[in-house]
Amino acid sequence: MSMIEIRNLVKRYKDTIALDHLNLDIEEGEIFGLLGPNGSGKTTVINCLLALLKFDKGSIKIFGEEIQPDSYEIKRQIGIVMQNVAVFNELNVYENVDYFCGLYVPDRRKRKQLVEEAIAFTGLEGYEKKRPQKLSGGLLRRLNIACGIAHRPRLVILDEPTVAVDPQSRNKILEGICQMNRQGSTIIYTSHYMEEVEQICSRIAILDKGRCLALGTKEDLKHMIKTGEKVHLEGICLTPVQLETIRRMPQVYSAVYENETLTLRYEGSGSHLLGLLHYLEEEHLTCGSCFSELPTLNDVFLEITGKELRD
Amino acid sequence: MFLIMKRQILVNIREKSNIFWTMIFPLILATLFHFTLGEMLDQNGMETISAAYVTQSAAESAESPSHQEKDSFLEYLESFDNSWLKILPMTEKEAENALKNDEILGTFYGGEEKSLTIGENSTYTSILSQILEIYEKNEVLIARIAQDHPEHLSDAVAALEDYKTCTETVTFGGTSMDSVQNYFFALIAMTCLYGSFMGMYNAVGVQANTSVLGARLTAGCVKRYKSIAASLLSSWMISFLEVLILLFYMDVILGDIDLSRQILQIFVICAAATLYSCSLGMVIGTVGSWSANLKNGIVVAVSMACSFAADLMLSGVKGAIETYAPVINRINPGALTTDAFYSVLVYNDTEKYFRSLILLTVFALLLLTAAVLSMRRMRYESI
Numbered sequence: 001m002s003m004i005e006i007r008n009l010v011k012r013y014k015d016t017i018a019l020d021h022l023n024l025d026i027e028e029g030e031i032f033g034l035l036g037p038n039g040s041g042k043t044t045v046i047n048c049l050l051a052l053l054k055f056d057k058g059s060i061k062i063f064g065e066e067i068q069p070d071s072y073e074i075k076r077q078i079g080i081v082m083q084n085v086a087v088f089n090e091l092n093v094y095e096n097v098d099y100f101c102g103l104y105v106p107d108r109r110k111r112k113q114l115v116e117e118a119i120a121f122t123g124l125e126g127y128e129k130k131r132p133q134k135l136s137g138g139l140l141r142r143l144n145i146a147c148g149i150a151h152r153p154r155l156v157i158l159d160e161p162t163v164a165v166d167p168q169s170r171n172k173i174l175e176g177i178c179q180m181n182r183q184g185s186t187i188i189y190t191s192h193y194m195e196e197v198e199q200i201c202s203r204i205a206i207l208d209k210g211r212c213l214a215l216g217t218k219e220d221l222k223h224m225i226k227t228g229e230k231v232h233l234e235g236i237c238l239t240p241v242q243l244e245t246i247r248r249m250p251q252v253y254s255a256v257y258e259n260e261t262l263t264l265r266y267e268g269s270g271s272h273l274l275g276l277l278h279y280l281e282e283e284h285l286t287c288g289s290c291f292s293e294l295p296t297l298n299d300v301f302l303e304i305t306g307k308e309l310r311d
Numbered sequence: 312m313f314l315i316m317k318r319q320i321l322v323n324i325r326e327k328s329n330i331f332w333t334m335i336f337p338l339i340l341a342t343l344f345h346f347t348l349g350e351m352l353d354q355n356g357m358e359t360i361s362a363a364y365v366t367q368s369a370a371e372s373a374e375s376p377s378h379q380e381k382d383s384f385l386e387y388l389e390s391f392d393n394s395w396l397k398i399l400p401m402t403e404k405e406a407e408n409a410l411k412n413d414e415i416l417g418t419f420y421g422g423e424e425k426s427l428t429i430g431e432n433s434t435y436t437s438i439l440s441q442i443l444e445i446y447e448k449n450e451v452l453i454a455r456i457a458q459d460h461p462e463h464l465s466d467a468v469a470a471l472e473d474y475k476t477c478t479e480t481v482t483f484g485g486t487s488m489d490s491v492q493n494y495f496f497a498l499i500a501m502t503c504l505y506g507s508f509m510g511m512y513n514a515v516g517v518q519a520n521t522s523v524l525g526a527r528l529t530a531g532c533v534k535r536y537k538s539i540a541a542s543l544l545s546s547w548m549i550s551f552l553e554v555l556i557l558l559f560y561m562d563v564i565l566g567d568i569d570l571s572r573q574i575l576q577i578f579v580i581c582a583a584a585t586l587y588s589c590s591l592g593m594v595i596g597t598v599g600s601w602s603a604n605l606k607n608g609i610v611v612a613v614s615m616a617c618s619f620a621a622d623l624m625l626s627g628v629k630g631a632i633e634t635y636a637p638v639i640n641r642i643n644p645g646a647l648t649t650d651a652f653y654s655v656l657v658y659n660d661t662e663k664y665f666r667s668l669i670l671l672t673v674f675a676l677l678l679l680t681a682a683v684l685s686m687r688r689m690r691y692e693s694i
Contacts, residue, residue, distance in 0.1 A: 013693055047694055050530040052519045054690040069535075069690055076532040086523035090325035091318065102314045103531045147527075 009058035033201030079153030118150035138169025235288025497623035500648035503584035506550030510592025590678035621645030
């Protein structure tokens with residue numbers, strides 16, 4: 001039995017369909033990524049999971065039970081980190097974490113220990129007495145996370161926790177998420193940053209317009225698409241004949257030449273860079289730089305939806 | 312629940328603009344009123360007049376045919392409201408000393424030839440003279456009727472008693488009789504009304520569709536009724552405390568109002584008024600999913616309108632409303648609060664006090680029910 005079962009979930013906002021017969025199963029112990037552009041329905045799924053939003057059709061089960069607004073025992077085991085920072089500006093770091101932890105853990109001594117652990121876990125030591133206004137964007141996001149996870153929940157839902165965060169804080173946050181997972185928490189992670197999802201998630205669902213377009217491990221997703229390898233040549237001057245010749249090379253299914261930059265996409269597996277360089281040598285062509293890369297989730301998204309993930 | 316309340320109180324207290332407008336601003340206004348209107352209040356206000364009644368010596372008293380009259384004169388003097396005329400029976404020597412030391416403003420002498428001795432420069436001498444004059448006129452009148460028409464004596468006495476009743480101060484459906492005093496009462500009413508800010512902000516803070524903090528709280532495992540109760544109690548406690556601070560400031564520091572005699576009644580009416588205001592704020596906080604800033608604007612408009620209608624900005628508005636649309640005065644928490652203050656501190660009109668108290672409580676409970684019904688909603692159409 002899955003930890004979370006979402007069946008045929010439909011949510012409409014007047015004429016807009018936010019979730020269109022969404023089905024998802026999330027297993028205990030995984031870091032499950034919900035990937036999609038802004039407005040794809042990620043936050044709506046989270047709000048439905050937390051029983052905050054009414055939905056038109058479908059069902060959601062968490063820990064085997066239908067989630068209802070008064071499912072307090074289920075909610076007790078969930079930690080939520082909202083997309084927007086939800087902390088009290090009038091309370092300092094320690095008081096904020098203590099308050100949100102206190103909603104779940106009434107015992108003061110136990111709570112003190114949990115709060116200190118959460119502060120250490122998110123790297124907020126030394127900032128305990130500071131008010132949120134005095135924190136940088138990254139530290140504020142970390143505080144937002146500390147407030148959500150201090151009570152050591154079984155299921156942690158993180159809704160775009162790294163928006164507007166500096167790279168150092170982002171790495172710290174991602175490391176922390178993996179550590180929480182290693183300590184036994186199941187994680188649901190929503191983001192429109194494919195690199196993050198690719199880096200930490202064990203399974204990924206790609207959402208667009210409220211529908212789940214693809215679901216699986218990152219390897220599964222990459223195998224679902226035609227693109228095998230991508231080669232970029234920068235600072236190269238090609239004649240139309242040479243470009244046409246390259247286009248007709250084996251397994252090339254897309255060749256885009258713009259501003260002296262050539263981007264080639266190959267079908268299937270294998271490396272094609274050497275063959276291409278050999279052709280350039282024959283034609284006495286030079287280039288400023290060249291590199292090859294395997295498909296990313298952005299390629300997956302691009303191929304499935306026909307648009308960039310960050311559109 | 313106590314943890315939520317504790318934090319909510321801490322948050323409200325640390326919110327500087329909130330504390331400024333709901334606590335500091337009324338204190339500043341009270342200070343300004345004190346220096347601008349306080350003088351007028353002193354002129355309009357009436358201090359308790361202390362006067363001595365000099366009894367005759369025991370021997371003189373026993374021989375005197377007017378010994379019975381002396382008692383009736385004292386009885387007459389003592390029939391006046393103690394709050395403005397205090398009669399102190401003394402010997403002649405004691406009265407002279409007391410008058411010399413400005414402990415009393417005048418001395419009434421009983422006996423056959425009733426007389427009055429007054430101190431110099433007393434603003435109230437004419438009042439004391441009037442009191443004696445009225446007694447003597449009535450005495451002569453009664454004596455003449457007894458002599459000429461003894462059959463009408465009882466009618467005459469009844470007529471005199473009726474006259475006294477007719478000249479008692481009568482409140483006229485909430486119209487203020489002392490506009491200066493009413494400014495101070497309206498200021499207290501306004502401070503009570505400011506409880507609506509706390510109520511609104513705290514209601515916004517526990518709803519998922521109006522704030523992210525509300526969403527976090529609703530997504531958590533705190534039972535809904537606990538978060539609503541904590542929200543109401545914390546806002547009520549703070550706004551009530553702020554009103555108590557203002558009352559202390561106006562009574563003890565500035566001395567513009569005197570609460571010493573009816574303090575319990577004043578506390579009860581302030582508790583009811585702040586409950587009404589907090590409930591009103593909570594209702595505004597629960598209506599629609601507008602931003603807290605917009606709701607703040609609505610609360611400002613409502614509280615200012617209520618304060619205006621309770622005579623805070625312009626004297627006579629409440630009276631005009633009483634004449635043309637009295638129902639507004641029955642639902643306006645500002646008007647109800649000032650009415651209650653007047654009833655207690657000026658007229659001792661318990662009927663009007665209880666009417667105001669009951670109306671404030673009933674409306675508070677109605678609004679509270681509406682707020683709770685709206686807030687207990689658990690799932691939202693959109694967030």
